Amino acid sequence: MVLASIRKAVEELVAEEGSDAVTIPMVAERAGVNHSSIYRRWGDARTMINDLATYRLDPDRGLPDTGDLRADLTAWAQELISHYSVPVNAALLRGGAATAGENESDCLRNRRSEAAVFAARPGAGFTGDDVIDRVVAPIVYRVVFLPWTLPETDPRSYVDGLFHRSG
Amino acid sequence: MVLASIRKAVEELVAEEGSDAVTIPMVAERAGVNHSSIYRRWGDARTMINDLATYRLDPDRGLPDTGDLRADLTAWAQELISHYSVPVNAALLRGGAATAGENESDCLRNRRSEAAVFAARPGAGFTGDDVIDRVVAPIVYRVVFLPWTLPETDPRSYVDGLFHRSG
DNA sequence: AAGCTAACGCACACATCTTGGCTTTAGGTG
DNA sequence: CACCTAAAGCCAAGATGTGTGCGTTAGCTT
Known part of the structure; x- marks a missing residue:
């Protein structure tokens, strides 16, 4: 639930603002979660984006x-x-x-x-x-x-x- | 003098940290100039970098x-x-x-x-x-x-x- | 040398991001 | 049902980045 809304927010924001303009607080607000949850899970925005981006094209397809x-x-x-x-x-x-x-x-x-x-x-x-x-x-x-x-x-x-x- | 030290600092930092990790305060500190001078001249980091990068490969060469x-x-x-x-x-x-x-x-x-x-x-x-x-x-x-x-x-x-x- | 102008430095205010301590909730286990 | 743990929320402090008003300096002109 939380992860899904974060993923959705990240994908929207990356497409809208560009990957380097996305910040943790922006994602947190749009996803409706607290920003500290994101900081604890990933640490920084780039790690988060790269992690979520990994699943975009299935390597086992x-x-x-x-x-x-x-x-x-x-x-x-x-x-x-x-x-x-x-x-x-x-x-x-x-x-x-x-x-x-x-x-x-x-x-x-x-x-x-x-x-x-x-x-x-x-x-x-x-x-x-x-x-x-x-x-x-x-x-x-x-x-x-x-x-x-x-x-x-x-x-x-x-x-x-x-x-x-x-x- | 000021501009030359800024250029040098920007080039070093871009090579070291990557273009998107360079901030105005970082450049100001390394160049030994006040950050307000940079803000007034360029406004933001990307404008500064793009401007300084323009001269790297002469279009009239x-x-x-x-x-x-x-x-x-x-x-x-x-x-x-x-x-x-x-x-x-x-x-x-x-x-x-x-x-x-x-x-x-x-x-x-x-x-x-x-x-x-x-x-x-x-x-x-x-x-x-x-x-x-x-x-x-x-x-x-x-x-x-x-x-x-x-x-x-x-x-x-x-x-x-x-x-x-x-x- | 006096005066002018543009660039620069300083100090401050403000916004934003980052981090950690503590509490609360959700889901599973005995 | 009581307990335990992991995840998430809340809040507050601190760090960093951004922007601006104002005084000062440097360099040039006359």
């Missing part, structure tokens, strides 16, 4: 696996685009970007391990880093810096880049 | 133009990598990412207009968006999320991707 690697990658990329088209998820990614770099447990780590899974499938002539560079990076760039171009973003050309390489 | 488009693009990409290998510049980019999306005047706008210049040169079989997707995005992704991979990042394969496309 399973990856596309039809046997057609190119189609699977395209479906996976489309899944990312759809996910980050939701404002709160985009806002969380931007907030994660602000604190990335130092901590290895950034909000895209799961994405990178998924990329490695695809690169390990038979017939893949590319590495996990290639998937990051050619598929994930352009999508993430658009989410962060050009979100209004996301609805028209077609992952097919990105995935094609993986298969049309020279070396 | 001129782009490589040897006649060899591929070599020019590679040199330009290498310039980006070198620039963002400096910790303060990477930290500023992460801070810019946190507040991007809404305001169109993000910290990478100049990079996009430069990309368009290359795409307009004779013999370019790609658009400015292609340059963003295939060259700028992977570099920016690494700067933000995987900064330790930056020293080994070679822009050539990214640029090659622009010339080996199918459609």
Whole structure:
């Protein structure tokens, strides 16, 4: 009950104000709980947001696996685009970007391990880093810096880049 | 004198603490100036940081133009990598990412207009968006999320991707 | 040197965030 | 039902950040 209302308040506020403008008292007021409860549970706003954000994209959801690697990658990329088209998820990614770099447990780590899974499938002539560079990076760039171009973003050309390489 | 010490303090603190953790009192103390001077000049921390960050990469520096488009693009990409290998510049980019999306005047706008210049040169079989997707995005992704991979990042394969496309 | 102006420092008021002690409530256990 | 524990609420003090009125200084012009 309390946790659910906190989660709802955090997601609303992150989408409205941006991840770095959210404070504990703001969340407490909107959630209708006392702010000391939040301080005791998480300590600070960033820990709270990162913790609640962890559950947004299920790591056990399973990856596309039809046997057609190119189609699977395209479906996976489309899944990312759809996910980050939701404002709160985009806002969380931007907030994660602000604190990335130092901590290895950034909000895209799961994405990178998924990329490695695809690169390990038979017939893949590319590495996990290639998937990051050619598929994930352009999508993430658009989410962060050009979100209004996301609805028209077609992952097919990105995935094609993986298969049309020279070396 | 005052401005120089403020600039130095801001750059140090942004590199150390991250762009969103820098407050006016922190800067004032390290710079040895009164915080009211900073409040009067800039109003708030983000305005200050963005203003001081504006001068980090000269928009009039001129782009490589040897006649060899591929070599020019590679040199330009290498310039980006070198620039963002400096910790303060990477930290500023992460801070810019946190507040991007809404305001169109993000910290990478100049990079996009430069990309368009290359795409307009004779013999370019790609658009400015292609340059963003295939060259700028992977570099920016690494700067933000995987900064330790930056020293080994070679822009050539990214640029090659622009010339080996199918459609 | 006198006077002007813009920048700066000082002190204070105010708002907000943070933290801890203590009490109350909810849910489970013997 | 009485007891126990964990979670949440209440309240108050303290720390930090923000904003402003006013006096002072530095640098320039005449």
